[in-house]
Amino acid sequence: MTPAAATEADARLVRVVLDGEALTRLSPIIEADRAQAVADLEAENRFAPIGPKVHTHGPYALHLSIQEGRLVFDIRREDGAPVTAIVLALGPFRRLIKDYQLLVDSHIKAVEEGREARIQAIDMGRRGLHNEGAELMSERLHGKIAMDFETARRLFTLVCVLHQRI
Helix, strand or coil: CCHHHCCHHHCCEEEEEEECHHHHHCCHHHHHHHHHHHHHHHHCCCEEECCCCCCCCCCEEEEEEEECCEEEEEEEECCCCEEEEEEEECHHHHHHHHHHHHHHHHHHHHHHHCCHHHHHHHHHHHHHHHHHHHHHHHHHHCCCEEECHHHHHHHHHHHHHHHCCC
């Protein structure tokens, strides 16, 4: 069955794995973001690789990593069989990733100081940043992966998590 003929239930991720040494050194807030994004993705998403080299249908397992300064989407079938790998330059994401880290740092400080109004303002900023990241993710993966906006948002969160260095 080709991806075009796959059912909507097949166009999804059933497992998301983040690869990389940075994952062993995450702050509690970033670890919580990672865990929530993975859980949300595994619960509900729309994700299907597309293109002339994709001849299988899902559901899929995604191994996401940063290798040699590039973002790697290693897409596999649920049973682990390779489907395709998509490699993106990280350059277009760097400003957003830096802004994400600044917001996380500001959030930590606001929590420590007990500034509820500041925490709410930072959370609004984070939502806006995630939306911008989702738009960029969708744009960069256009023609390679079909996904919905919420899936793109959660993938952007995971890219930020992978990029963290504590």
